[in-house]
Amino acid sequence: MSEDSQPPAGEPALRTLAMPADANPNGDIFGGWVLSQMDLAGSVPATERAQGRIATVAMDAVRFHRPVFIGDLVSCYANVVKVGNSSITVKVETWTRRRAGKARVKVTEGTLVYVAIDDEGRPRAVPQEE
Numbered sequence: 001m002s003e004d005s006q007p008p009a010g011e012p013a014l015r016t017l018a019m020p021a022d023a024n025p026n027g028d029i030f031g032g033w034v035l036s037q038m039d040l041a042g043s044v045p046a047t048e049r050a051q052g053r054i055a056t057v058a059m060d061a062v063r064f065h066r067p068v069f070i071g072d073l074v075s076c077y078a079n080v081v082k083v084g085n086s087s088i089t090v091k092v093e094t095w096t097r098r099r100a101g102k103a104r105v106k107v108t109e110g111t112l113v114y115v116a117i118d119d120e121g122r123p124r125a126v127p128q129e130e
Helices: 032-048
Strands: 013-015 054-064 071-084 088-095 104-116
Touching: 013 032, 032 054, 032 071, 032 088, 032 104
Parallel strands: none
Antiparallel strands: 013 071, 054 104, 071 088, 088 104
């Protein structure tokens, strides 16, 4: 197991259950479904920081540590780690609580980059923090 034995402090940006429709015939959840949940979770703090519309432009350094199974409670923790002129970088860690117990397992982590956009979809400056 990695050195991370506890999820990050604070509330997750997203929590959901892994359902049978999201799994392969062996009962493992598709990696694409996990990436989708990570993107949704990362968009929460990115949208708040951008104070408006954003678009995902990159997923960097994504690592799948363990599988996600049907019935797992999936929690994604997301924190802004860098803000550029128009970009916002968010670290997302995905943890599960296994259906058959209370064990918490870090299953995936990655860095996502979002760009603040205007109503026409063009990049715009991220507002300065007050």
